[in-house]
Amino acid sequence: MMEEMREAARALYHPLVRKWKEAGKTVIGYPCTFVPEEIIHAAGMLPYRMRGIGTTSLSIGDTYFGPVICSLPKCMLQLAGEHAYGFLDGVIITNGCDSMRRLNECWRKAGEDIPGILPGYFHYFGVPHKAASYSYEWYEEEIRELIKSLEEHFGVKVTEKALRKSIRLYNESRRLLQKLDDLRSGTEARMTGEDALTVILAGSAMPREEYTALLKTLLKDLKKALPIDKGRKRLMLVGSSNDDPEFVRLIEDSGALVVADSLCFGSRSYEDLTNEEGDPVASLSRRYLNQCRCPRMFGCYQDRLSLILDKAEKARVDGVILQNIRFCDLHGSENGIFERDLEARGIPCMRMEREYGPLVETGRIRMRIDAFLERIA
Amino acid sequence: MKRETREYHYDWNIWSIIENASRTGDGTRKEYDTLLKLIPHFRDSLDAVIRWGEPGTLLLKLLAQCLNAVLTAHEQGKKVALTTFCFAPPILHAFDVVPLVLEPMTVLGTFILQRGTGEYLDYCCEVGFTETSCSSQRGALGAYLAGLGVRPDFIICDSPGICDTNANSYAFASAYLDIPFYQLNYPPFLTGERASAYHRQDFRGLISFLEEQTGHTLDMDRLRQITAEIRRQSELITEINELQRIVPSPVPGIFNLFLYSGNFLMGGTPGFTDLLESMLKYIRGRAAQGLAGTRSGKERARGFFSYIDHYTTDLRFWTFLENRDISHLGCILSTFWQEDAPYSMEHPDAVYRVEDGDLDAMIDSLAMQVSRMPMIKSIRGPYDAPHMWLDDTLTMTRLLRADFVAYFGTIGCRNTWGMVKPYARDLERAGIPALILYADAFDDRVQSWDAVIDKMQEFLSLRKIGTGRPARRPWR
Numbered sequence: 064m065m066e067e068m069r070e071a072a073r074a075l076y077h078p079l080v081r082k083w084k085e086a087g088k089t090v091i092g093y094p095c096t097f098v099p100e101e102i103i104h105a106a107g108m109l110p111y112r113m114r115g116i117g118t119t120s121l122s123i124g125d126t127y128f129g130p131v132i133c134s135l136p137k138c139m140l141q142l143a144g145e146h147a148y149g150f151l152d153g154v155i156i157t158n159g160c161d162s163m164r165r166l167n168e169c170w171r172k173a174g175e176d177i178p179g180i181l182p183g184y185f186h187y188f189g190v191p192h193k194a195a196s197y198s199y200e201w202y203e204e205e206i207r208e209l210i211k212s213l214e215e216h217f218g219v220k221v222t223e224k225a226l227r228k229s230i231r232l233y234n235e236s237r238r239l240l241q242k243l244d245d246l247r248s249g250t251e252a253r254m255t256g257e258d259a260l261t262v263i264l265a266g267s268a269m270p271r272e273e274y275t276a277l278l279k280t281l282l283k284d285l286k287k288a289l290p291i292d293k294g295r296k297r298l299m300l301v302g303s304s305n306d307d308p309e310f311v312r313l314i315e316d317s318g319a320l321v322v323a324d325s326l327c328f329g330s331r332s333y334e335d336l337t338n339e340e341g342d343p344v345a346s347l348s349r350r351y352l353n354q355c356r357c358p359r360m361f362g363c364y365q366d367r368l369s370l371i372l373d374k375a376e377k378a379r380v381d382g383v384i385l386q387n388i389r390f391c392d393l394h395g396s397e398n399g400i401f402e403r404d405l406e407a408r409g410i411p412c413m414r415m416e417r418e419y420g421p422l423v424e425t426g427r428i429r430m431r432i433d434a435f436l437e438r439i440a
Numbered sequence: 441m442k443r444e445t446r447e448y449h450y451d452w453n454i455w456s457i458i459e460n461a462s463r464t465g466d467g468t469r470k471e472y473d474t475l476l477k478l479i480p481h482f483r484d485s486l487d488a489v490i491r492w493g494e495p496g497t498l499l500l501k502l503l504a505q506c507l508n509a510v511l512t513a514h515e516q517g518k519k520v521a522l523t524t525f526c527f528a529p530p531i532l533h534a535f536d537v538v539p540l541v542l543e544p545m546t547v548l549g550t551f552i553l554q555r556g557t558g559e560y561l562d563y564c565c566e567v568g569f570t571e572t573s574c575s576s577q578r579g580a581l582g583a584y585l586a587g588l589g590v591r592p593d594f595i596i597c598d599s600p601g602i603c604d605t606n607a608n609s610y611a612f613a614s615a616y617l618d619i620p621f622y623q624l625n626y627p628p629f630l631t632g633e634r635a636s637a638y639h640r641q642d643f644r645g646l647i648s649f650l651e652e653q654t655g656h657t658l659d660m661d662r663l664r665q666i667t668a669e670i671r672r673q674s675e676l677i678t679e680i681n682e683l684q685r686i687v688p689s690p691v692p693g694i695f696n697l698f699l700y701s702g703n704f705l706m707g708g709t710p711g712f713t714d715l716l717e718s719m720l721k722y723i724r725g726r727a728a729q730g731l732a733g734t735r736s737g738k739e740r741a742r743g744f745f746s747y748i749d750h751y752t753t754d755l756r757f758w759t760f761l762e763n764r765d766i767s768h769l770g771c772i773l774s775t776f777w778q779e780d781a782p783y784s785m786e787h788p789d790a791v792y793r794v795e796d797g798d799l800d801a802m803i804d805s806l807a808m809q810v811s812r813m814p815m816i817k818s819i820r821g822p823y824d825a826p827h828m829w830l831d832d833t834l835t836m837t838r839l840l841r842a843d844f845v846a847y848f849g850t851i852g853c854r855n856t857w858g859m860v861k862p863y864a865r866d867l868e869r870a871g872i873p874a875l876i877l878y879a880d881a882f883d884d885r886v887q888s889w890d891a892v893i894d895k896m897q898e899f900l901s902l903r904k905i906g907t908g909r910p911a912r913r914p915w916r
Binding site: 126127128129130131132133136158160161162164165167168169172187189191192193195196197198201204358359361362364365387389390391392393395396397398399400402403416 | 567568569570572573574597600601603604605607608609610611612614615616621622623625627628629634637638641642645822823824851852853854855856857858859860861862865878
């Protein structure tokens with residue numbers, strides 16, 4: 064079962080996606096957790112969170128993006144340009160951050176030069192940066208437009224019944240992931256951070272029904288598993304997107320255990336549930352826009368600090384790694400204030416700037432992790 | 441930060457320099473020439489402004505007033521709002537709140553101080569900013585974070601949805617200084633009832649925030665006066681925009697800086713109206729004589745700077761253009777989208793109108809004005825969407841008959857660096873020579889001014905711009 068999860072986490076076009084496509088079904092890619100997966104699922108399609116794994120060059124990414132841009136969307140564009148995302152029937156771009164939202168233009172322009180890389184369905188989903196009555200309404204309208212465009216383009220129907228069912232299913236899997244968090248961050252941790260990330264990543268790229276079933280089995284097995292945290296420093300990982308289990312392994316190989324996180328390829332994607340009563344579109348709007356966990360939601364620093372403090376206390380962490388991808392100023396700068404405020408409360412922190420992509424910086428990162436672990440020993 | 445830097449309050453320091461500078465034009469020419477010899481570190485900046493006569497002196501006097509208002513606000517029982525250049529300040533003036541606008545404060549430090557604002561930029565990184573964050577805020581913000589300036593009472597920014605790094609600087613300042621924060625957040629498109637309703641509701645939220653922070657309600661009479669002032673200013677700006685279309689352009693390049701810095705700091709105040717009238721008097725005179733706004737009165741090329749300008753020490757950017765008889769036709773910062781502007785005619789739904797029928801109409805006018813401010817209007821959506829950056833640049837270059845477009849930005853500008861390459865390619869495809877400069881407009885350490893000059897000269901030379909053999913343009 065973990066092997067299935069690993070397969071789904073380490074390849075873009077993994078067997079479960081292949082099977083889905085072979086059944087003649089549709090896959091829709093999206094780059095950010097502010098896109099409501101439930102809508103895509105309710106349309107009978109596979110919501111697939113895009114990543115930039117496996118890139119060996121940025122020749123295409125650098126042609127369209129400027130030089131001072133986060134390497135995550137550049138890697139995504141590179142993969143798109145190399146036809147690695149050819150299995151996507153559609154893509155929904157959102158303004159998660161400025162680097163990511165420009166994937167819209169760069170992909171379209173690359174599509175003019177490289178035939179066949181632009182999916183037939185290419186939709187822009189505008190997400191407000193604040194939670195207020197009118198921004199909830201805006202988000203609701205965005206959802207309704209998304210539904211309409213999916214229906215028109217693919218000739219499908221998103222019924223209220225299907226949407227409610229999708230909401231329940233996603234809530235169920237999010238609850239299971241929360242239980243997984245308990246087993247990971249409890250007094251006796253039963254899962255490595257590397258495996259936890261693998262499980263979360265798998266969920267972003269496989270049919271949710273199968274994923275939920277796998278999660279249930281995994282949880283049963285984990286309850287019987289032996290604790291693995293003895294003698295290891297318990298760390299929390301915070302900051303920019305990380306979809307690389309090997310990065311977590313690098314940290315854990317130094318004698319630590321990543322027992323908690325605040326990452327979008329991580330707990331941020333399942334900590335909130337959608338209200339299953341009332342208008343489902345309105346409920347989704349509340350669920351997605353209420354997430355103040357990403358610094359793209361400006362002016363919510365204290366909320367994010369409280370969340371990290373609660374989690375650090377609950378997981379009894381010995382230290383926090385505050386990392387950001389270079390040019391991710393939202394996370395990078397906020398990490399600076401987190402460092403001030405967490406250290407003031409006696410929680411040791413390490414800030415780290417890194418590049419997204421293959422671990423070319425392994426030596427440097429390992430040295431810094433070792434030094435941090437020595438500090439908190 | 442060095443100890444000697446810590447000995448000066450940044451805003452007091454800048455105010456004292458500007459205050460003294462503003463008096464230098466009051467004496468005789470002989471006195472002024474003698475003074476220049478005595479102030480080697482300031483003379484180039486000073487002369488770049490004062491040599492234009494009354495408008496230059498007036499700008500300095502008004503800047504000194506603005507800075508003094510910041511310094512004395514708390515003594516006078518007024519609140520200070522830390523805000524951004526792309527926020528139109530009239531609503532603050534209506535509440536008698538003093539705007540402290542970071543980017544102009546950075547610009548002032550960048551061109552006046554011989555060492556630039558490097559230490560303040562770096563101080564931001566010492567307290568947590570990434571070194572890749574936008575320099576336009578960090579240049580002055582470092583001083584305020586270090587306690588070397590007036591402590592603002594609250595923060596208003598209108599860049600969420602437009603520019604992450606701008607919004608992030610203000611969000612950081614709010615968290616770091618632990619002061620209230622209000623964001624105007626913009627949707628990814630400009631027109632239509634849905635976007636307009638969002639603009640209006642968000643702006644009303646701002647008014648509630650200001651009422652809460654100041655303890656007073658919006659004064660209708662004061663708002664009416666400000667609205668009348670905005671109307672007059674919109675007319676005057678439109679006339680400048682029209683005159684800029686003449687070949688040769690009678691508008692001195694640096695007047696663009698006067699125009700936008702005035703609007704960012706004093707929009708809606710009588711002082712800004714006076715400045716615009718003074719500038720217009722000068723420009724009309726040049727136009728009547730058929731002279732360009734350059735020092736020689738000649739025009740060899742016309743350039744549109746499609747994003748921002750370069751604010752290197754001593755205002756050398758403008759001097760560089762003037763010495764080469766290149767007319768500066770404006771940048772994104774000098775386009776405000778008032779309804780009568782020449783560039784607005786083809787985009788009637790993308791403009792703002794000044795309405796003063798009742799309180800709601802006036803508030804809506806202000807909301808629309810803010811939503812059309814530089815960058816807020818054009819950088820919110822895909823660059824090639826209607827009313828966005830490419831559309832606007834094509835309109836401007838056609839109307840202004842620009843020979844080339846140049847892009848200056850900051851290393852922190854994810855938003856434009858995310859697509860400036862395809863943007864420039866689209867401009868080239870439309871027949872407009874386009875240059876991307878990899879400099880930082882506020883931090884010479886990223887790329888020296890000499891390197892910038894080299895790039896510009898190489899570009900102008902290779903593209904045969906200003907050589908007397910104008911390149912073919914679609915509109916010629």
